[in-house]
Amino acid sequence: MTAAARTPYTDRNFKYLLIVPAVATILLVGLFPVIYSLILSFQNVDMMFEDTSFQGAKHYRALIGDARFWESLGHTLLFLVIALPAELILGLAMAYLFLDRMPGRQVFVALLVLPVTISPVVAGATWRLLFDNRFGPINQILGWFSDEPVTILWTIDPSFVYAAILMAEIWQWTPFMFLLLLAALSNVDRSQIEAAELDGAGFWRRFRLVILPAIWPVMAIAILIRALDLFRLFDVVWALTRGGPGTMTETFSIYAYVLGFQQFETSYTAAMSFVVILILVVTITIVLRRMEIER
Amino acid sequence: MGRLSIEGVHKHYGKVHALKGVDLDIAEGEFCVFVGPSGCGKSTLLRCIAGLEEIDEGRVRIDGEAVEGLRPRDRNVAMVFQNYALYPYLSVFENIAFGLRARKVPDAEVRARVGRAAAMLGLETFLDRKPRELSGGQRQRVAIGRAVVRDARLFLFDEPLSNLDAQLRDGMRAEIKRLHQEIGKTTVYVTHDQIEAMTLADRIVLLRDGRIEQQGAPLDLFERPETRFVAGFLGSPQMNFIPCRAEGGALRFSCGRSLPLSRPAPEGRDLLFGVRPEHFSRPGEGDPRPRLDVEIDLVQPTGARTYAQFRLGGVEATAELPAHAVERPGARIALAADMARAHLFDAATGRAIRD
Numbered sequence: 001m002t003a004a005a006r007t008p009y010t011d012r013n014f015k016y017l018l019i020v021p022a023v024a025t026i027l028l029v030g031l032f033p034v035i036y037s038l039i040l041s042f043q044n045v046d047m048m049f050e051d052t053s054f055q056g057a058k059h060y061r062a063l064i065g066d067a068r069f070w071e072s073l074g075h076t077l078l079f080l081v082i083a084l085p086a087e088l089i090l091g092l093a094m095a096y097l098f099l100d101r102m103p104g105r106q107v108f109v110a111l112l113v114l115p116v117t118i119s120p121v122v123a124g125a126t127w128r129l130l131f132d133n134r135f136g137p138i139n140q141i142l143g144w145f146s147d148e149p150v151t152i153l154w155t156i157d158p159s160f161v162y163a164a165i166l167m168a169e170i171w172q173w174t175p176f177m178f179l180l181l182l183a184a185l186s187n188v189d190r191s192q193i194e195a196a197e198l199d200g201a202g203f204w205r206r207f208r209l210v211i212l213p214a215i216w217p218v219m220a221i222a223i224l225i226r227a228l229d230l231f232r233l234f235d236v237v238w239a240l241t242r243g244g245p246g247t248m249t250e251t252f253s254i255y256a257y258v259l260g261f262q263q264f265e266t267s268y269t270a271a272m273s274f275v276v277i278l279i280l281v282v283t284i285t286i287v288l289r290r291m292e293i294e295r
Numbered sequence: 296m297g298r299l300s301i302e303g304v305h306k307h308y309g310k311v312h313a314l315k316g317v318d319l320d321i322a323e324g325e326f327c328v329f330v331g332p333s334g335c336g337k338s339t340l341l342r343c344i345a346g347l348e349e350i351d352e353g354r355v356r357i358d359g360e361a362v363e364g365l366r367p368r369d370r371n372v373a374m375v376f377q378n379y380a381l382y383p384y385l386s387v388f389e390n391i392a393f394g395l396r397a398r399k400v401p402d403a404e405v406r407a408r409v410g411r412a413a414a415m416l417g418l419e420t421f422l423d424r425k426p427r428e429l430s431g432g433q434r435q436r437v438a439i440g441r442a443v444v445r446d447a448r449l450f451l452f453d454e455p456l457s458n459l460d461a462q463l464r465d466g467m468r469a470e471i472k473r474l475h476q477e478i479g480k481t482t483v484y485v486t487h488d489q490i491e492a493m494t495l496a497d498r499i500v501l502l503r504d505g506r507i508e509q510q511g512a513p514l515d516l517f518e519r520p521e522t523r524f525v526a527g528f529l530g531s532p533q534m535n536f537i538p539c540r541a542e543g544g545a546l547r548f549s550c551g552r553s554l555p556l557s558r559p560a561p562e563g564r565d566l567l568f569g570v571r572p573e574h575f576s577r578p579g580e581g582d583p584r585p586r587l588d589v590e591i592d593l594v595q596p597t598g599a600r601t602y603a604q605f606r607l608g609g610v611e612a613t614a615e616l617p618a619h620a621v622e623r624p625g626a627r628i629a630l631a632a633d634m635a636r637a638h639l640f641d642a643a644t645g646r647a648i649r650d
Contacts, residue, residue, distance in 0.1 A: 191380035194347050199394035199441070200368040209393075213384035 041271035047264035059271035068247060069272060072255035078162070079237075079251065080230040083169050087226060088219075090170065091177025095185050098178075113179060115172045124239025127168040131155055131240070155240050161249050168236050173229070177222055184218035185211070220291045224284075231280065252276060296358060297323045297448045297481030299344065304353035306339055306505075313339045315505040316353070321483065321498075326475050328496035329485045332528070335502040337485045338453055344483060345451050346370050357448055368397075373442035374451040377458060379434045381426040381441075388413075388422040391440045398445075412444040415474070432463045439471070443478060450475075452484040456491065468494060489529050493517065501525055518636075523645040526569050526638060532615065537568045537608040538642060548608030555585050557634040565642035572602065574633040575614035584631040591626045605630075 011017075041059055044051035063069055098109060115123065130138050131154035142150040154164040188211055196206045212219075234253040237243060243250035243258070250258075256276075260269035299321040306314040314336050321327045329337035342348040344355060346367035355363050362370050373394070381390050389396075391412055395405045413419045416436045426434055435455055442450055455471070456464045472495055475482055486492055492499050493513045500510040501524075509516055509525045520526035526534045539546045541560035546568055547553045560566065578584055593604035596618065603614050603621045614630055621628060639648040 189378070189380065191376045191378055192382060194345075194367070195374065195376060195380040195441070196382070196393065196397075197347070197367045198345060198372065198374050199445070200397040201393070202368075202397070205397055209385065210382055213382075 037270040038274060040267050041274055043267050045266040046268070047266075055267070059268045060275070062268065063272055063275060068250070068255060069252075071247065072250045072252045073276075075249060076231060076233060076251040076253075079166065079169065079233050080227060082162075083166055083173070083230055084223065084226055086166070086170050087174045087177045088223060090174045091222075092181050094174070094178045095181040098182055099185050109179075109182070113175045116175045116179075118172070120172065120235035121239055123172050124168060124236040127164070127171075127236070128155065128240050131164050156245055158245055158248055161241055161245065165237055165240055165249060168240065169230075169233070172236070173226060177226065180218055180222040181215065184215035188214045224287070224291075228280075228284075298356075298358050299449060299481060299483070300354075300356045300359075301340075301344070302354040302356075304340070304343060304355065305351045306336075306343060306348060307351050313505055314343070314350075317502075317505075317507055319500060319507065319510070321481060324479045324481055326472075326482045326484065326495060326497045327500060328492040328498070329483065329500050329502055330487065330489060330492035330528070331502035331508070333487060334504075336505040337487075337502045340502070341374075341451055341453055341483060341485045344449070345372055345374050371445075371447055372449040372451055373445050373447035374453065375435070375438045375442050375455045377454040379426070379438045379458070381434055381437055383426050385425075386422065387418060387424050387426065387429070387437050390426065390437055391418075391422075391444050393441060394445045408444050409440075412440045415443065415477070416440050416470075431459050432467060435459065435467060436470075439474070443474070443480075448481070450480050450482040452482065454486055455484075456486070456488070464491075471495065489531065493529065499529075501528060519647075520638065521647050523567060523569065523640040523647075526640070526647075530571055532572050532602060532613050534569050534571045534638075535607075535610075535612040536640070537570070537610055537612060539566050539568045539608055540564070541566060541639075550606070550608055552587055552607065554587065554632060554634065560639055560648060566648070567640040567642050568608070569638035569640055570632050571636070572613040572615035574636050575616070575630045576633070577616065577620055578629055578631040582631060584634075586629040586631055588627065588629050591621050591628060592624050594621050594624055 042055055042057075043053065044055050044058070094112065098105060118126075130136050133139060133151050133153045133156075136154070138154070139150045139152055142152070152160055154160050192210050192214075193206060196210045201209070232253045233251045234257065237249055237251055237254060238257075241249045243254040247255075256269055256272055259265045259272070299319075301317055301319040304314050304317045305312070317336075317340060329340060331337050339348060343350050346362065346365060346369075350363055353363075354361055357370065357372070382393065385393065388409055391409045392405050395408060400408075409422070410419075413422055416439060418433070418436055418440060421429060421433060421437075426437065429437065435458075438455070452471070456467055459467060468491055471484075475495075484491075484495060496513050498510060499513050499516050501508045501516065503524055509521045516525055517529050520529070523536060527536065537548060539548050541547075541556060541562045541564075544559075545553045545555045546560070546566070548568075554568075578586055587607070589605035589607065591603045591605050595602040595604075599618060601616050601618055601620055603616055604611055605614070606612070640646065641648060
């Protein structure tokens, strides 16, 4: 009050004026598309017709019976439950190995981090070359260990497509976990670990009671980021299999892309996206609460 | 139980030779303090005993058993760290119980032993709290509790009081000493603080540059230092070292003043006259002791005593005098030195000259 009295020309609402541009931009690019697609999902817009009349929950009802939609969600979850723990465990193990100072450590860390720096589409295309059934080095190397030439159709054969995609995905994103966990591990108080060692605790006990609680906040965030990334998994799958064979590896993102931008079922795709957003919001809220990131 | 013997221990960190052949025997129940300036190897030696560092050469035996090849947890020693190293996500109770749980002690016994340790350290009301809810002194008490609750063969303390403020430090120091008297476990205690070393130790091991400079009972080291380094390290304010030469039964300083020698000293060599500030005094009327006339250039009253600085033999020297003995700089006074308690060191080697 006294400050305002001493400087009578200062408009106390001036501060709000200053943030108006930022708020407006956020509303425009963030909130508007969400609301627009929410409205779309209750209309009947596709490539042929632009029927903007209110359709009620028509598309939402149709979604419930759309087997391909539920299957695509299933595929997405399958990628998630395999790739996430694999990346976490591999990343943690690598971080543990690189915790101690050793000659060439920085060079190795830099090399290990390279996959993250590559665009996922490029990585996918590269893996496609590696997996090529006739000229790819992977079949070539496998051939050295068997008597006859190996011609596995990595990106077509139903028994290998998941392995191929997961390999590329885990290769690319394990370094992300590795980097974050390396930083978290290097911050663990060494004397606590030493104290536990002197107290007679073996590796698992030290890890569970001393190291894990200390790195948990970082680890939880890393898991969350990767889980969200995996939930919208697109590039690697698209580059390797385009969701095939058939729709066998089709993730939710690929299904939404195909429907929305190849078949232009605009309203239906909007409804689908909203269901997924709802599922995500509920899941994340529950998970965040249970993770106890803040202590 | 708790005899420790160290033979010819060497330790390198890359190019740094941290321990250069340390030999030491610590008796059962002894309170042994490693003291020395930072980088002298005292913490390294302690960590080698604990097994947190591997030694490159030599032997470490506990109760006659060679332990160099054993993992820390198989050595059955307990350690208190400078930064407490409490497990932040466990309660005080679980912190103290950690070692017992790791060794699969039955729950009822865990409760009983943690209860006893907590009672001994006055921690009963804090058992449900997390370490971050405790003050520094309480945390260190928990760390000590974690050590005493186990039936370890040795207690190792790595500068346990350095993170506490001065007042708390005095209290905890007394408590550690009392605890040792009660439990009687062999204790190795590392500190850079000579007061802690003097007050706690049965034996002080003074390390310098990876070697033991001198060891013995605290007052032995204080009163009979073998080197200039030991003499300078123990005692506060530091002992004065004044360059001089012995000539014709007297010490001659470069400023021309001299003091008669009470015992023979080698002539024709550069010597250091070592005298503690408290061994200067103002001679009374008719005092037969030889006098030094000095001009005081700095006066530092500390309450009970006053430190007065003056120049002698080209260096600054300090005398510890009664509170009002000197009021302001510039005063010219006479001082007498207690020659019987003064020391002579060879200026080149730093070794004490004894008769």
